Amino acid sequence: DAMVIQNPRYQVxxxxxxxTLSCSQTLNHNVMYWYQQKSSQAPKLLFHYYDKDFxxxxxxxxxxxxxxxxxxxxxLDIRSPGLGDAAMYLCATRxxxxxxxYFGPGTRLTVT
Amino acid sequence: AQRVTQPEKLxxxxxxxxVELKCNYSYxxxxxxxxxxxxxxxxxQLLLRHISRESIKGFTAxxxxxxxxxxxxxxxxxxxxxxxxxxxLSGRAGGTSYGKLTFGQGTILTVHP
Numbered sequence: 001d002a003m004v005i006q007n008p009r010y011q012v013x014x015x016x017x018x019x020t021l022s023c024s025q026t027l028n029h030n031v032m033y034w035y036q037q038k039s040s041q042a043p044k045l046l047f048h049y050y051d052k053d054f055x056x057x058x059x060x061x062x063x064x065x066x067x068x069x070x071x072x073x074x075x076l077d078i079r080s081p082g083l084g085d086a087a088m089y090l091c092a093t094r095x096x097x098x099x100x101x102y103f104g105p106g107t108r109l110t111v112t
Numbered sequence: 113a114q115r116v117t118q119p120e121k122l123x124x125x126x127x128x129x130x131v132e133l134k135c136n137y138s139y140x141x142x143x144x145x146x147x148x149x150x151x152x153x154x155x156x157q158l159l160l161r162h163i164s165r166e167s168i169k170g171f172t173a174x175x176x177x178x179x180x181x182x183x184x185x186x187x188x189x190x191x192x193x194x195x196x197x198x199x200x201l202s203g204r205a206g207g208t209s210y211g212k213l214t215f216g217q218g219t220i221l222t223v224h225p
Contacts, residue, residue: 004155031211042116042198042215043156057212090156094211099144099202101213103156 003027004104006091012110013081021076021107023091032074033101034066035090043090049074050096078109086111114139116201118216125189126224133184133219135173135199143201145175145182146213150196159184159197169193189223196220 004025013019023032030051035043047056049068063085065077078085088108092101115138125131137143145162160168162175162182173184182199199216 033213040121040217042217043213045212045214048212092156096211099146099161099211100158101211105155 004091004093004102006089006104006107008107009105010108010110012112013078014112015083016080019078019081019109021078021089021091021109023074023076023104024072025091025093025102026072027093027095027102028071029093029095029102030071031094031096032068033090033092033094034074034076035092037088037090037106039087046076081109081111083111085109114143114201114214116199116214116216118197118199118219120219121217122220122222124222124224127191128188131186131189131193131221131223133197133199133221135182135184135216137180137182137199137201139180139201139203142204144204144210145173146200146202147171147173147182147184148198148200148215150198152195156198189221191223191225194221194223 007022033048034046036046037043046060063079067075088106090106091104094101117136119134147159148156149159150156171186173182175182196218198218200213202213203210
């Protein structure tokens with residue numbers, strides 16, 4: 001099945017220790033998104049890639065970075081996680097000619 | 113700034129009863145409105161889009177520009193409709209904010225037997 005895969009599903013990291021979350025897709029979509037969803041809150045867009053073009057949201061902290069080495073993969077790097085970065089991180093993809101976003105299952109990040 | 117408000121965090125109805133999940137938005141321009149749904153232990157997925165004006169799983173939603181609302185309705189709720197529902201907004205195609213979703217906080221719908 002064509003789909004969006006996120007690894008790992010659960011990630012525990014220590015305060016200040018860099019962490020990388022992974023997203024891969026078999027849909028061959030050229031747009032990929034990263035959302036942060038804190039407990040009982042709405043998913044919030046952090047940034048997205050349109051092909052190789054990176055688009056950062058104005059209020060995304062500098063602590064959050066992303067890489068997209070190829071069409072299939074996209075990574076979210078948190079350079080120095082704080083307790084406030086504990087959240088569910090959702091990856092989504094979209095074909096630029098369509099409107100629907102396809103979401104992965106999410107990675108739940110815990111910061112200790 | 114664009115914003116989506118879902119005033120009800122929780123909504124409970126009995127099977128067969130009508131259900132309406134409220135969504136209000138603010139956006140300077142003509143937005144695209146969506147409803148996304150997340151069933152238990154499943155990923156977030158698109159339910160319907162206002163431009164399509166279609167009924168999906170018995171749900172419909174009409175965009176009311178005067179009231180800036182996009183309420184989701186179903187005349188007869190089923191137990192399998194129990195899920196988290198998110199209203200979301202993006203700019204229109206061709207604009208810089210197209211495809212960038214702003215979500216509401218979600219409404220948990222529980223349909224009791």
